[in-house]
Ligand SMILES: Nc1ccn([C@@H]2O[C@H](COP(=O)(O)OP(=O)(O)OP(=O)(O)O)[C@@H](O)[C@H]2O)c(=O)n1
């Protein structure tokens with residue numbers, strides 16, 4: 042059964058899902074690899090569709106998989122699927138261009154963060170709604186962090202109290218994200234980085250352990266465990 046998105050919602054979510062998944066090892070594009078028998082992208086979209094503020098979801102899929110992704114997601118939620126780009130930033134830009142008139146808040150969410158709870162989507166959107174033009178979910182850094190030189194010799198220890206590990210969904214006032222992408226002249230790994238370059242303050246909210254990015258085989262095994270144990 043298709044989950045209906047909320048026509049009165051004020052949030053569009055862009056889902057970059059066009060990456061290869063090189064760090065996960067050989068296989069299909071990462072968003073289509075299986076977790077508990079279903080593609081990562083299906084897990085991610087199902088959770089997004091369960092967030093009540095979400096009006097629109099746009100997925101950027103690998104070019105060769107656009108038709109397959111449309112078919113895959115049709116029973117999950119009404120979703121627009123566009124071809125992604127060679128870099129994550131290009132995939133986000135392609136999805137942003139496909140957002141219809143209406144939603145004033147745009148979230149950007151990695152398909153690879155397949156177990157992100159709907160509550161995190163709502164908390165990022167709520168922070169944008171409350172007046173922050175750019176919002177990122179973060180976790181404290183738990184390891185000691187060293188800066189090293191090209192020969193792996195330690196230069197020093199970084200004060201981790203001022204560091205945060207950044208997750209998605211990242212949320213933006215629509216006009217702010219659109220302007221940042223229009224002005225982008227070098228590829229950055231996240232959208233908040235583009236917005237920072239425009240001098241827009243970026244506000245942090247508490248992230249979630251369940252929003253882990255499935256990047257390496259260990260992450261996939263951890264996600265399988267989390268689902269199997271209902272943690
Ligand atoms: N050209 C790209 C590259 C990445 N992504 C998406 O951006 C998200 C975060 O990227 P990452 O987890 O690093 O995925 P990959 O680029 O696929 O990973 P790798 O670097 O290991 O190939 C993923 O949902 C990925 O599908 C994308 O839409 N288009």
Ligand SMILES: C[C@](O)(CO)[C@H](O)COP(=O)(O)O
Nearest residue numbers: 129151207208209230231254
């Ligand atoms: C957007 C992101 O997930 C925030 O942590 C991250 O920057 C994506 O980076 P990657 O290099 O594509 O893994």
